[in-house]
Amino acid sequence: MEYIEWFGTHFIGLFEAGGKQFMGFMTGIVPLLIVLLTFTYSLIAFIGEQRVTRAIQFSAKSIFLRYTLMPVLSVLMLTNPMAYTFGRFVKEEQKPAFYDSVVSFLHPVTGLFPYANAGELFVFLGIANGVMEAGYSMSSLSVRYFLAGIVIIFLRGVITEYITRFLMRKESL
Template identity: 45%
Template sequence: VLMTAFYAVTELVGEERVHGLARGAGRIALTRYTVLPVLSVFFLTNPMAYTFGSFLEEKHKPAFYDAAVSYVHPPLGLFPHINPGEYFVWGGMLVALLDLEKRGVIANGYHVKVAIWYAIVGLVVILLKGILTERITAIMARRQGVEL
């Protein structure tokens, strides 16, 4: 449904405007490795999310892929549609947390806090991974004489 909604908005607004907005967001590292991966993972889900990288310059594509592929697990507690094939990861943690809540070991609703913090920490991690992968890609390309 979200993918259909995304494509409907793209048709209404215009494909060139959407591409321009994505290219604009791709110019700044902060948005390139946080906003674009989050939007792509939320609307297009795994594995379709990686196609957002087509809006970026060639030198940024490996780092975007690294950021996007790293963000398909952290938001599962909030948005299970993102990567339904691997929901069992969050589901296993959820069962344990709910049991601990039921027994009074941890506060009620703690599983919600864990899901939110998991998503927030995931954002920080993808930003750092994106920047680091971009630097590593530049170093490797320079060493091998490849122009990106």
């Protein structure tokens, strides 16, 4: 009989803890996400969608901008999974590398811009809690993730583009 009582108490306790966590999100992270999204879309509207599109088309021509600026802007402006649609601005043989860059940036962006990939927020917050318990700043971690992410997406984009070109040449022989 004690086991049934223990199970009932802890079973409902699980949902009570989930409810407390949910309310923490509703008063903490959700308003932040809404404000960040509003800011991003307001900035695009202020600059003009046509200008933003032309800037993206221009940056697709440069290998450096194609695998740094384009993935960053696509993730910040369109969020996951719509960020992949910026791939329409690159040549067919560059699309795998662009996709690789975008998908590789979806975690590093989470610390500074949590709205961009909300699914990764729980992973980032878990890591950030450990970092804060060790006495370090979550802000510092967020900036370092972001900057390291830009370096990584550039390297991955260039390497994947090289591999894609190699395989396409090999396939055409």
